[in-house]
Amino acid sequence: METVKIIECPRDAMQGIKTFIPTKSKVAYIQALLRVGFNTIDFGSFVSAKAIPQMQDTAEVLGQLDLSQTNSKLLAIIANTQGAKTAAEFSAIQYLGFPFSISENFQMRNTHKTIAESLLTLQEILEVADKNNKEVVAYLSMGFGNPYGDPWNTDIVGEWTEKLSCMGVKILSLSDTVGSSTPDDISYLFSNLIPKYPQIEFGAHLHTTPAKWFEKIDAAYQAGCRRFDGAIQGFGGCPMATDHLTGNMPTEKLVSYFTAKKENTNISPMSFESAYNEASKLFGAFH
Template identity: 60%
Template sequence: MKLIECPRDAMQGLTEFIPTAAKISYLNALLRVGFDTLDFGSFVSPKAIPQLRDTAEVLAGLDLSQTKTKLLAIVANLRGAETAAAHPEIQYIGFPLSVSETFQLRNTNKTIPEALAELAAMQELCQKTGKTLVTYLSMGFGNPYGDPWSPDTVAEFTQRLADLDVRVVALSDTIGASTAATIEPLFRQLIPAFPGIEFGAHLHTTPGTWREKVQAAYAAGCRRFDGALGGIGGCPMAADQLTGNMPTENLVAYFSEIGEKTGLDSKAFTEAWQAAGSVFHF
């Protein structure tokens, strides 16, 4: 079981700038919890995501001496990937590849063919520099634009990634549109079809639907879940009304309930939860 904490996703849509020192303090609290991976920041244009313009400074302030948690940075293009790859502390580089052409243009200003070409260059860079590319299949459970979507469409995208030897693919519910009826069959189709790929669930949700979504992904064999404490955040490029991230505290409670070990330090988790409240004001 791998839990990926995503403070980057929680912060990116907030209009009020979180001071760099506050980000560093919060992320250091998260690093003590024992998450598999911390999606900590993003090397993208500060005009696009002004909240994350201090990612390099934040990275310099992180205490990595007492943690096994790996760092993941999101990028939108090859230049961002090159910046991320230059930091030895970062293990994972994440890139959003959209199943929806409309959203790919909105999110990275690229067509799908252009994004795939960029992704191939990123994968080559990661292989040369010892990084692992994590590809997020955005709008992986449908889209609001009328663009083509089906499980077979997602499988076709996944095959292109497999052909590039991409090893980690997170199906991303960018607008919270998924249901158990779409989540479980999709994971059941993909997981056995691509044994060389580790599939993750990056699910956005409303407060009333989180459990059925997690249950569906878990039942289908997914063992990699993204979350954000407090369910804060969402994708500012996807909709004006942000659908929240999957609350990490709900994931932890659910897996405890079913007897699935997460390996988290409960005391550090409580401290991180308190820190999240002060950062995000909940």
Template identity: 60%
Template sequence: MKQKPVKLIECPRDAMQGIHDFIDTDIKAAYINLLLQVGFDTIDFGSFVSPKAIPQLRDTAEVLAKLELHTTSTKLLAIIANLRGAEAAASHTEISYLGFPFSISETFQQRNTNSSTAQAVTTVKQMLELCDKAQKTAVIYLSMGFGNPYGDEWNLEIVEKWADELVSHGAKILALSDTTGVSSPEKINAIVPGLIARYPDVEIGLHLHSTPNTRYEKIQAAYESGCRRFDSALKGFGGCPMAADDLTGNMATEELISYLLAKDEPLKLDMEKWQEALHFSGKVFL
């Protein structure tokens, strides 16, 4: 069977959201504009959520207005936490994807979106209907997909149960998310191939968080498990401030690129622009 092409989703939103000091809107836009020139499939650039919850991203609409989209094929993804946010994001023609963090941990669903898992299912249904009408595509993140720090029950059957539920409502992209870095090659190998086989018409991606010393083994396990959709952030910056006090960073994009190039994957990236973005990141992540 022909392998699907690799899709790289660069996540400056995830990288920036936990930074305490507000990053100037022009600096955010300049950084994302550089990333837009690299050639990633998608940029996870901002979120339409309560500014009280994520104050760093309160200027997402202003950043969007400053993005140079006429010379790039890269698509934009925005995170939402409820129907109101979905409606706000969907009103922007420049945005292709709406991402919703659906947690299989009840505790984290409350912490992250101030709703129960049952209420989150309703939000997903409403979001999918809205996306159909607005010609957007929903990306549903299975948050805490590899376990959680709260003592909530977790096992493979629970992951599959919620994946079944989301797919039954029309989800076409599921991103299994390791919100606090508790995944391992063993868990990745146990979960990902089964999901890919179970849902041949659904795009299965991975949004992994990791400490630097375990990044490579997780990338390798994900790739060998058949995953071809990868979320990452330059230098591994970021983490989820709603999940724990100690942030576990994202997968480092440069390490992911290095691994995939060694596998002869045709990434078609502008490496000069990538180096510019790496250099510019020093102004963003002080």
């Protein structure tokens, strides 16, 4: 039984790429990831093709995946109730991921809704998930600060966690959307929230520059977090980030960290190496 969950996010890695990646290339890459042993793969999204053209073929990708040899679960990102209903029709999708921003500016940019409207949407998504036997993963976007000057402090994160907990959110990923997290903030938030909300599984969706990965993973792990999002080689990340070196947390860094800690992640080193090589090919051709 795994003790640390690693969630691989090819959707996050691909969605900002302007050139359309052919469906068959996406399928081949995700198929390689399905062999690795990741707990969950954030593989696609059901959002408007206008907003994220790269993900318009998510349903086709899903239809072409061979899921017979994998234990990995599939997660799709959705931005509204309609997206949740569409995603919920697919039995292979277990998780509906909803980015809920505690920065009003970012929520407007990301989903064209205010925070108040997004709360109503989240309530509807939780109902859709409940009816269809799915689970919701809520992402607390801008969970470690934001570049817009919107108010942020650890108390605000605590207040939103309380609200989402009361709504019935069971998996909450704190998202460092622009790479602004510090080890102190990471440590403070996880070490306070995890004991206070035992019914919630907390995750860390951290973005990082190449020099900061270790201190960020270490702070979250030491504070009790056991669910980590990554993308192989750190591809992707938030287009809003100001520093082009700020990308997703590289999965290989997560793997090496937890291997050193002798934590069980269920990851097959050989299959991981193969997927890593596939990532180099795919992202080398399309970037």
